[in-house]
Each structure stands twice: as structure tokens, then as C-alpha cells.
Amino acid sequence: MKLRNLKIANYRGVKSLNWSIPDIPQICLIGSGDSNKSTILEAISLVFSPYWNPKITDNDFHNCDPSQPIQIFATIGNLPEEFISRFDFGDNLSGWNIATNEYSTEPKDDEGWELALKVRFSVGADLEPKWSVVREDHDEGRDFKTADRTKANVSLVGHDRDIHLTWSRYSVLDRITEKQVVTSPLAIAGRAAKEALCGQRDQIANLDEAAGVAEAAARELGIQVNTGYQAHLDLAAIQLRQGGLGLHDGNVPIHQLGLGSKRMLIGSLQGKVKEGHHITLFDEIEVGLEPNRIARLLKTLADDAVGQFIMTTHSPVVLRELGVENLFVVHASTAETKIIPAAQEHIKNNLQGNIRLAAEAFLASKVIVCEGATEVGFLRGLDQSWVKEKELSCSYHGVTFLDARGASKIEGIVKDLNLMQYNSCVFADADDESNFSKATRNTLSTSGTKVIVWADSFCLEQRVFNDLPWEGVVESLRLAQTLGNNAIVANVGSAIGRVIDTNIESWEDAQDLRNAIGKAAKLSEWFKRTDRGEAWAILIFPYVKSEEMVNSDLSVKVSQLRHWISDE
Numbered sequence: 171m172k173l174r175n176l177k178i179a180n181y182r183g184v185k186s187l188n189w190s191i192p193d194i195p196q197i198c199l200i201g202s203g204d205s206n207k208s209t210i211l212e213a214i215s216l217v218f219s220p221y222w223n224p225k226i227t228d229n230d231f232h233n234c235d236p237s238q239p240i241q242i243f244a245t246i247g248n249l250p251e252e253f254i255s256r257f258d259f260g261d262n263l264s265g266w267n268i269a270t271n272e273y274s275t276e277p278k279d280d281e282g283w284e285l286a287l288k289v290r291f292s293v294g295a296d297l298e299p300k301w302s303v304v305r306e307d308h309d310e311g312r313d314f315k316t317a318d319r320t321k322a323n324v325s326l327v328g329h330d331r332d333i334h335l336t337w338s339r340y341s342v343l344d345r346i347t348e349k350q351v352v353t354s355p356l357a358i359a360g361r362a363a364k365e366a367l368c369g370q371r372d373q374i375a376n377l378d379e380a381a382g383v384a385e386a387a388a389r390e391l392g393i394q395v396n397t398g399y400q401a402h403l404d405l406a407a408i409q410l411r412q413g414g415l416g417l418h419d420g421n422v423p424i425h426q427l428g429l430g431s432k433r434m435l436i437g438s439l440q441g442k443v444k445e446g447h448h449i450t451l452f453d454e455i456e457v458g459l460e461p462n463r464i465a466r467l468l469k470t471l472a473d474d475a476v477g478q479f480i481m482t483t484h485s486p487v488v489l490r491e492l493g494v495e496n497l498f499v500v501h502a503s504t505a506e507t508k509i510i511p512a513a514q515e516h517i518k519n520n521l522q523g524n525i526r527l528a529a530e531a532f533l534a535s536k537v538i539v540c541e542g543a544t545e546v547g548f549l550r551g552l553d554q555s556w557v558k559e560k561e562l563s564c565s566y567h568g569v570t571f572l573d574a575r576g577a578s579k580i581e582g583i584v585k586d587l588n589l590m591q592y593n594s595c596v597f598a599d600a601d602d603e604s605n606f607s608k609a610t611r612n613t614l615s616t617s618g619t620k621v622i623v624w625a626d627s628f629c630l631e632q633r634v635f636n637d638l639p640w641e642g643v644v645e646s647l648r649l650a651q652t653l654g655n656n657a658i659v660a661n662v663g664s665a666i667g668r669v670i671d672t673n674i675e676s677w678e679d680a681q682d683l684r685n686a687i688g689k690a691a692k693l694s695e696w697f698k699r700t701d702r703g704e705a706w707a708i709l710i711f712p713y714v715k716s717e718e719m720v721n722s723d724l725s726v727k728v729s730q731l732r733h734w735i736s737d738e
Contacts, residue, residue, distance in 0.1 A: 171447045172478050174266045175245035180232040182209045187507040190271035199482045201500040202535035202568045206507050207482040211451040217244040217291045218324035236295040247286045262303045275305040289314050323448040332425045334436045335417045364403045377401035430458025434467050449478045456485035465491050486529030494522045499590045510590050534570035541598035546571045547703020555711035569735050577606035595620040595734050599629035620734045625723040632688035637724040640679040642713040647674050650696040661690035
């Protein structure tokens, strides 16, 4: 059994979603926080929940408005024979084309089509859930009963699923166990516990004393006492059930393992179910796992030939371990939630390399593509400075920074991001016309990408050293020395073409000297490292914010960056 299509209406943060799911065994939902990734898994879990009374409150309706009913439709294909042969499903079987993602209300025998069932979960203001098999969305349909939902073998592996490490009803251990009656041995165990307590009465003498007080009160009230009151086990209160049986390692319960180990084990057990099929949902698959165990778990899931795994992640490690064909970007808005495949034909070859180099960027909703490490560090420094000024951080706005590792790579990266519907911005130098031309910049701008480059065909170093007050220039030179650049005087002298005073403090403001300093800083890579660019931005930020620089290109472009980050 495989999930082919999912439609959600009015469930939590999802106003509307329509997602046709590819026929691949591993699907990983990525994107920024609060993009409804976990909600999507919870929705799938609800459609196939074996429980008749899943906890639904007004908070589960979109915008907490129960007047708009929750409806979740899951179309399943690759049906097991028992679903196809069921008499009461016969009139409700539909069709699904795997290649074209087409749905048909009638089964089709044409090539590429398979039998399918569309299952609807719905709940309105009365909070009474209903499961139905339908052809059209608004059909009355047939009941999709608890037994049917159980046979679908859909499990959500979240943060609180220790139930799967017991033989509780509907747990994975219960599903892989041959059915037999265990009531008798459990009853015997309860009686044995009661008998064992009789041999330890001296250990509960204080309880028996209280029981004696209760017996005396009973006699005073005329209540008949037969043998005499004492403390004892109440088998009704401690009745042992199959759900009380848990997986142990010797005498130690497995639920005491670390969270990551438990989730790995549960994920592996899904493939052992007797029915031979399962749909397993992993919310934040990386939780509790080191990188090497993340890789091991993903390899184990990939080797499961009968299952369908749908997972979410916030981990760059997961992105690097999976192929681009497994990745799907979730974007949420107030009106619609979209799921965009990363493996689009014309971008997937380049994208795999970009994901391995800068996986973090694909876990945000807004990406600033930086020419190099200096720009990344500079933005980090600006971000720290903005936060100190009580402005909201870049992470709050869902913004991350991607190092393009060269101007020539910017255009391709931005086009890939745009195709996956990320909101992108470019922060780059303007001094390399051969690798990032004005024409390229205009093309990206026309496509909706914010492009921020320096005026006068300057690089970052030239722009800063030309715009700062002289005091800021001298402070920047001192910082460069502190960061380990001991040849600053020689670098500037070479750039200006003459011998200059070794005492930086004696230098006087002049345009040719500013130009030489900017040129030397770039060629000698004074700040060509993320940490150095960050320290430099923090140092000069007070100048950039000053009234003295308000009309400078440096301040104007930094302000543009801030407006883009804040959606202003």
C-alpha cells in the first residue's frame, strides 16, 4: 500500500494543500520552521488512526475556527488484495495513474493505472470524527472502519511513541506478533504477586495497623467482618493486560534507551509487520541521533522494499545523506501550503552539489546568496548588531546565508532556488563583470530576486574603506592587524605604488590612500574569512548607522538588506 495523494483543508496551519506523492520509498519534507511539515504528518496519521476518538479540539481547526470543518483526503494505491476484494469497498474503488498523477473516480484497466481508495477524515464543530471511503470529495461514501485503518499499517514515529515498544493494541510489536491468548498467564502472574506479598507482611506492618483501625470502625458501625481487615493487592486495580508487556533487554525495559535509539528501532520494526506493507511517518528523523547513526538509519530505511517512509527534518546531515530526488520543499502561506519537489529535471544535477555544500540554506524560507565568505561573515556581523539594537534577528525572519563560493556560481544557484520557490536575495561585489555581469544582475532582478551590489563597480572592501569616516578606516586597519595581517603597511604601499609611513596613526585621509587600502584589503584577503568578515561588520556598524553616513552607498545598501530581511 502506498500513499498517492494528500489533500488537507482547514487543519491547523494548513488552509489548503493538494500534494501528489511520487512513487519513491523515501520522501523528506524540508523547509523553514512553521511551514506545516509536522502538521502534514499528523494529518496523514489522523486519516489512518486506529483509535475511534483521536483528540481533536477547536485549536486543531485552521485559525481555531470550527465553523470550517477539517477535511483530510488520502488516496492510497498499490492496494492489498483484501482491500480490493472487500464487498463494501467494491463500489468505491477508484483509479490512480502513477506516471501522470491523475485521479479517476472509476477504476481503469489502461496501462499505468492502478486501483485506488480515497479515504476521507472529517470533523466539524461537534468534534465527532468520521472516516469514509469516497470517490468524489463530497460523497457520503462507506465507513472506513477501525479494522481497515489498522490494516493500512500507518505509524507516526514522533517524540512520544514508546507505545510501539510494548504489546499495546495497534503497536508495531503487536502487529508483528502471531496472535495468541495471553490472558491466562497474565492472570497467573497477578495471583503470584498477591501470594508473594503475603510472605512480606512484616514489611507493610504500618499499613496493617491502619487496616486494623478501619476494621474497628466497621465493627462499631455494625458492618460484618469475616476474617479481618489487612492491606493486600487489589487485582482489579493492578489487572495485568497485554499492553503492560514491554520489550526488555534482560530486566531493563527498552523504553529506557535514548530517544534516538528507540526511534531507530521502531523505524526498523515497521518493515517486520506481517501484512508486508506499511507507511511510516518520521517527524524530525534526526532527533537524538549522531550523524553516523542518522546515516545508518537512512540506509536501513532505504533497504526496506515494502515500506513507504515520509519524514521531516531540520538537519543538514539528513539532506546530505539523501538524494535530491528524496527532497520536497514545504512553503506555507495563509491561503495555501505547497510542496515543491527538489528533483526538477533541469536543476537536479546542480542542486545535489549545492545541497552538499550549503544544506543549511535549504532549511529556511528566505536565502541571501553571498558571493563569498567575506559577505557571509559581514551579514552575520550585521545580524548580531541589529539584535543588539533590539531589532529582530535574521533567523526570526526565516533568513539564512548561502556562500556561493564565487561570483560565477551566483546565477545558477539563484535560479535553482527560485524554481523551488524560495525567496532569494543576492549580496555581491560589482567589480567582476566577467563572472557576474550587469546583464546577469538585471535578469535576476527582473525574475523577482533582490540584487544588492555596490555602486561604482566596487567590491565590499573598496566600498567600506571609501565610505567610512577616517576614524573608522583606522579602526578597521587596527582590526586587520589584530586578526593576524602583519603586512598591512606593505600591502597598502604596494597598492599605492610608494613607500608609506609604518605608523598607521600618522596616515592622513586622502582619496588615493582610501582606494589603495580597499584594493590591498581585497587582494591580500584581510577579511576573506567568515569570522573576520563578522568581526569587521560589528566594528563598523555604529558608523554605518550614524547620521554622518546616512547617504553613503554603504549605509543605503545595508538599509536595503535590512528592509528585504524584514519584508518591509
